[in-house]
Amino acid sequence: MRDKIKLSFSPDLSLNAEGKHVRDGLSTAMLLGDNLWLSCDERTTIERLTRLPDGSFGKHQSFDVHDYLDLPAKDFSEIDIEGMGMADHYLWLIGSHSLKRKKPKRPDSIKKQIERLSKIKSDPNRYLLARIPILQDPATGEYTLYKEVEDPDKPGKMLRAGQLKGDKTGSLLTEVLEKDPHIAPFMDIPGKDNGFDIEGLAIHGHRIFIGLRGPVLRGWAMVLEVEPEEDKAGVLHLKQLTKEKPYRKHFLNLRGKGIRELRIFGNDMYLLAGPTMDLDGVIAIYRWRDAVNKHTEQLLHHNELERLCEVPHGTGENSGKDKAEGLAILDEQRVLVVFDSPMDERIVGKNDVQADVLRVVE
Template identity: 75%
Template sequence: MKDKVILHFDPALGRGAEGKHVRNGLSTAFHSGDNLWLSCDERTSIERLTLQPDGAFAAHKSFDLNQFLDLPDQDNSEIDIEGMGMADHYLWLIGSHSLKRCKPKRHDTIAKQIKRLAKVKNDPNRYLLARIPILKDEATGDYTLHKEAPDPDKPDHTLRAAQLRGNTNSSMLTEVLEKDPHIAPFMNIPGKDNGFDIEGLAIHGKRIFIGLRGPVVRGWAMVLEVEPEEDEEGMLHLKQLTADRPYRKHFLNLRGKGIRELRVLGDDIYLLAGPTMDLDGVIAIYRWPKAVNKQEEQLVHNNELERLCEVPHGSGENTGKDKAEGLAVLDDKRVLVVFDSPAVARLVGEDGVEADVLQVVK
């Protein structure tokens, strides 16, 4: 069962300095109260919309992450935010941590186009795993971000923005993964080439589940699990979770699909899964039953996952369009899906776009 909801962006905030409208590059979505939090893959900000009486989301407010975090490259390069989640009065967010291969420019000579395809580069701000205090404004009902704020549950404790140790080329997470037998061979491969590429973040208590779009190995997708802790200097580091690693690895047989987003609902994790490479293909939502009940590494066969529904994707005249990227839980039965590169039919006026609402629990 599918419905639509319209997302309205402020004309003054929707179009960035680079000219790309935020509605054309939505990469993740998270729902809290009456607020829908969104990110555009080419920005260093996150966007907040608020539920309206007609069921749409509007009243757009943009939060510049330079005001809360120490971005290595400030606003000179994108973060490529690919996941958000909320726990204990913190909004968590994560960058893709991926490399990118340059695209050929059709107006160039063939020689130049071929040369560009050999170039691989990184965006210094992509190596980000961070948390920002988020509190509900009782006067407006909206959640808002703070660099630091009193903890409503612990009067003697202060909530502070913090991030995982990192720099312009790596983070503590990528440094430990460079020694991993399944992931290390893919760390220097661009995300769209089935290289290392984070897409999705979900939280259960202190545990953070990180979805990987790539690599997919022999048809199996991976989810990493970490527990960041704050050190004496106010930076985050990774708690040791196994005898030899500060992370757990979970393998899911999605039959070749990579993970685009994940969300905790009850004891289950819901997965948005689709092609790892830059192509049109089936995108579907799966349920990973009782995923959070085990604090050990899991290997989940395809028949142990529940395939709930397919999500529209580009084809024919819409090839390369309607790439489902974000999954937000609206209530205990429905999820909202947002799309990167939406088809023209999804666009509403100059500054709006349609998202899909799907029922995942009967």
Template identity: 65%
Template structure:
């Protein structure tokens, strides 16, 4: 049974304008020293918690990303943040880039329910791939983000927030993928329907690894590898990595599962994988040995992946709950998992929730 760790959220910062509590929609988690960085999918903020003497995390601080980045829709629509990573004194963030289909409402007429099920929409802020400077405050010991600051590793160099060039319904990566032979046919399909949906981000040097929840092709999940370059005035552009395209593709046979999160420890990549569509199913953690040393695109067969463990998930009367979404490196021996739609027994009081600690060696 997984060890639990309690996450305490400030009641003044925890409920959005629709009334949803941050603990009920955790979608990613990143560990930086004594701080945890978390996001809720229905916000434009990221949350920072600090480890307490009893091992729990609290002292909640919230950062609104519109203060640092040029969000196309300001704070009017969600970013659907699905991944965070830290590298070279930058905090990297990515939105899902996915379309969403409206849910039928049981109290409506059959005709209205069918009409809603046919409606597909796009949120302008979801097409975000960005970085913000991050540094450790010597006075508090906490990591903080800013719009620009001197590089702690090289004070003569400035760090500044920037994002991939894009618009309200696309960005440079999205446009490139429209023509991809594997991914292109799924770009107009909502994420929960096995359409295009980014749900993982890991960093290694200049490389960004993007894990796709969908599409899954005949059981094969996809990791995209990209690198970004300066494009001036707070913007970034994709670096060409292959003849004719600015990304590499890695296919992993996860037996039909999509990728929920990626993390790197040493040279190994840890993968949180689960159903690509909106259903209950096995969620598991895999290890891809020496992933960051691979230079070429690759097909990673099941036999070349280590299936480390299954992760708790809702089923039966608790269907749709305890959906593992975030994975962090807790320490050199353990990973941490946080959950969207946590079960009642995972909630602590009115504003706290537990995550799971998983031993991996």
């Protein structure tokens, strides 16, 4: 069963420097109260929509991450935000950490098109794992971001924006993963080639779960788990979680699918999963029961994951469109899904787009 919800964006806030509309590249979604938080993969901003009386979302506000964090690149190169989560009055966000392979351009000569396929690019701002203070206005119910603000639960303590230590070529996370036997061979491979590619972030207390779209290893997808800690200077570091490393790896047999989004509901984790590379293919939502109750590395076979429903995707003439990338929990029975490269039938007017509401529990 599928319903639709309209998302309305402001024309003054919706275009990036290249003229791409925010609705055309939605990459993550998170619901906090009546606020739907979204990101677009080719921007340095986070978008906030508010639930309207008719059930749709509008009143678009945009927050530039440059105003809160010290990004490695100051030229507003994209962060490629692929995950958001919230805990303890902090909004967490993560970049894809992936490399890009250039696309051939049809007007170019064949030689030039082939040359472009050999070129790999890195965006410095993609290596971001950060948190920004977020508080709800008790009068309006709206959530707002701050660079620094007093903790409403602990008077005198300040909440301040911070990020995992890193630079233009990587971060503490990539540094430790470059030594990992499962992941290291894929760190220099572009995301769309089954290389290292983050898509999805979920938080439970101090634990941060990071979904990998790639690599997928013989049909097995991975979820990383880390616990950032703040030093006196406000820089985030990784807590040692095992004797060998500051992270845990969880392996999930999604039969070849990579992870597009993660969300925690109660003790369970919902996984939006789809093709790891630049392919059309089945996209589905799974439930990993009691995911947050385990504090050791996990390996789940396919029959240990509950397949909740399939998500529509573009096929035939619409190949390459309607790529589900964002998942927000509406209630115990329903989730909201947003799409990158929406089909024409989703587009409403000049600035709006339709998201899907799917029932995951009958």
